[in-house]
Amino acid sequence: MAFAILAQCLNLLLCALLLLKTEGFNVGITYVQNAEPKGAVCLDGSPPAYHWDKGLGAGMNNWLVHFEGGGWCNNVTTCLSRKSTRLGSSKEMVKEVAFSGLLSKYQKFNPDFYNWNRIKVSYCDGASFTGDVEAVDPATNLHFRGARVWLAVIEDLLSKGMRSAENAIISGCSAGGLTSILHCDNFRALVPIGAKVKCLSDAGYFINTKDVSGAQHIEAFYSEVVATHGSAKNLPSSCTSKMRPGLCFFPQNIVQQIKTPIFLVNAAYDSWQIKNILAPGVADPHGYWHSCKLDIKNCSPTQLTTMQDFRMQFLRAVNGLGTSSSSGLFIDSCYAHCQTEMQETWLRDDSPLLARTTIAKAVGDWFYDRSPFQKIDCPYPSNPTCHNLVFDSNEHLPMNRSWVNLITTNSSDYNANDRSCTQHNIHQSSNCTCIRNSSHLFLFLIILRAMF
Numbered sequence: 465m466a467f468a469i470l471a472q473c474l475n476l477l478l479c480a481l482l483l484l485k486t487e488g489f490n491v492g493i494t495y496v497q498n499a500e501p502k503g504a505v506c507l508d509g510s511p512p513a514y515h516w517d518k519g520l521g522a523g524m525n526n527w528l529v530h531f532e533g534g535g536w537c538n539n540v541t542t543c544l545s546r547k548s549t550r551l552g553s554s555k556e557m558v559k560e561v562a563f564s565g566l567l568s569k570y571q572k573f574n575p576d577f578y579n580w581n582r583i584k585v586s587y588c589d590g591a592s593f594t595g596d597v598e599a600v601d602p603a604t605n606l607h608f609r610g611a612r613v614w615l616a617v618i619e620d621l622l623s624k625g626m627r628s629a630e631n632a633i634i635s636g637c638s639a640g641g642l643t644s645i646l647h648c649d650n651f652r653a654l655v656p657i658g659a660k661v662k663c664l665s666d667a668g669y670f671i672n673t674k675d676v677s678g679a680q681h682i683e684a685f686y687s688e689v690v691a692t693h694g695s696a697k698n699l700p701s702s703c704t705s706k707m708r709p710g711l712c713f714f715p716q717n718i719v720q721q722i723k724t725p726i727f728l729v730n731a732a733y734d735s736w737q738i739k740n741i742l743a744p745g746v747a748d749p750h751g752y753w754h755s756c757k758l759d760i761k762n763c764s765p766t767q768l769t770t771m772q773d774f775r776m777q778f779l780r781a782v783n784g785l786g787t788s789s790s791s792g793l794f795i796d797s798c799y800a801h802c803q804t805e806m807q808e809t810w811l812r813d814d815s816p817l818l819a820r821t822t823i824a825k826a827v828g829d830w831f832y833d834r835s836p837f838q839k840i841d842c843p844y845p846s847n848p849t850c851h852n853l854v855f856d857s858n859e860h861l862p863m864n865r866s867w868v869n870l871i872t873t874n875s876s877d878y879n880a881n882d883r884s885c886t887q888h889n890i891h892q893s894s895n896c897t898c899i900r901n902s903s904h905l906f907l908f909l910i911i912l913r914a915m916f
Contacts, residue, residue: 504616506588523579533638565810576828595693641668727792798850
């Protein structure tokens with residue numbers, strides 16, 4: 465028995481290494497050395513950082529600047545808890561990160577952007593790169609300087625070649641996806657006038673809605689974030705001149721004023737929003753929603769009805785984007801969060817589809833003006849191509865993404881006119897027969913990390 469278990473583990477290790485080698489690769493860290501004199505620092509006062517894989521050949525003058533996610537801190541207490549982690553200090557950041565999905569350097573996995581300069585900016589300010597408070601309390605040594613960090617990073621990249629950009633994208637996941645919305649026009653203003661510039665937000669379209677108890681939990685939370693970080697002056701004046709600054713942290717209140725073309729990739733049942741906006745722990749003291757939030761298959765009919773209502777509110781909020789062909793939409797009906805960074809959801813044989821189209825193809829066609837893409841999925845559970853997240857029962861970190869399993873099913877066709885969904889099976893290939901889906905790989909990598 466012990467020998468069989470050991471053999472299986474070795475087999476898993478071999479397959480895990482093969483998958484990592486073929487789908488992802490590590491990129492070293494770069495610190496923004498001239499940021500500190502400008503006061504452009506992380507929460508703890510350390511310099512910001514990013515990971516950069518340089519462009520090659522025809523992509524040498526093309527730039528994709530992707531901002532990491534990681535929630536927000538809304539007061540001194542929560543910011544202090546981040547200060548000594550990688551989300552608050554470059555001293556705690558890993559020296560290498562794996563690039564995959566839209567950051568991949570392999571043409572097979574990222575055909576439109578594989579040879580671009582691809583940058584992943586580390587998140588260490590706690591306010592989607594919007595804060596700017598000059599004073600630093602010596603008792604806490606907290607620096608709320610996210611807006612300065614954003615500018616310092618962009619200026620550093622401009623000095624390293626982005627000033628000659630022909631094509632450029634600002635993108636991000638989750639809180640980073642919100643960054644790409646809030647700074648979309650700012651990015652356009654700093655990149656050369658002749659360059660084609662567009663913005664991409666993945667899972668960054670957070671909506672203002674009541675939680676299951678009827679409270680405006682997320683509205684109050686965002687207002688505290690904006691107040692703590694002094695973000696108001698860095699939010700669009702077209703919004704802050706009409707409403708309270710905290711409301712201008714919500715994309716639905718600013719997206720109409722964005723002039724630069726923008727593409728939204730989002731799950732209509734975004735797992736982070738379901739867990740933290742619709743049914744946060746404070747609104748569910750008896751844990752009625754606990755099992756449902758871990759796995760959408762566990763949701764009761766009543767809970768699913770509530771989630772369907774959330775989807776409709778989300779779609780109404782997205783309507784603010786308008787119907788211009790310069791805008792793009794890929795709104796699937798998955799229980800997911802951040803789908804562009806992971807290879808299996810960005811572009812693979814079993815990736816999520818809308819109108820028979822992967823996220824990678826939809827984004828690429830939109831950026832290069834090959835064809836517009838504005839698709840909204842049928843309601844859950846109509847899309848069997850979804851990679852629905854299944855969280856560990858011990859996961860209790862609402863502001864951070866945990867290691868998760870992903871469940872994949874079959875594929876489907878979509879009729880854009882009547883929104884009907886016709887299921888059919890497709891061949892699902894795997895680089896390793898011993899790993900049936902990514903959940904095994906993730907679990908094994910967790911074990912490896914614990915061992916070493």
